[in-house]
Amino acid sequence: MFEIYKETTYTGGYRVVYFTELQEHNKESEISQAMAGEHFYDGFIKNYRKEQAKEVISKILERLNSGEKVSPGEIERQLQPYAPS
16 A cells, blocks of 8 residues: 655655555654645555556656646556556
8 A cells, every 4th residue: 555645844745655565663754744744646556566566656756746737547547557456
């Protein structure tokens, strides 16, 4: 599971948190940052080919952080090959 959110306290940029990859040492701070931010999109990606899915998400974040409008529907379409069925 992951969430794309917009930071509201620091840079105002878009970030992603992969909840299933959090460790005990960073779990609380990462979840707190995500909860303090403005929710934009969340979803699940398969473990199989997850690195490719992360590359897609990274490119989406680059677009969002450069000011481009990206709809949640567009994100869903781009991630569809990596979503569990």
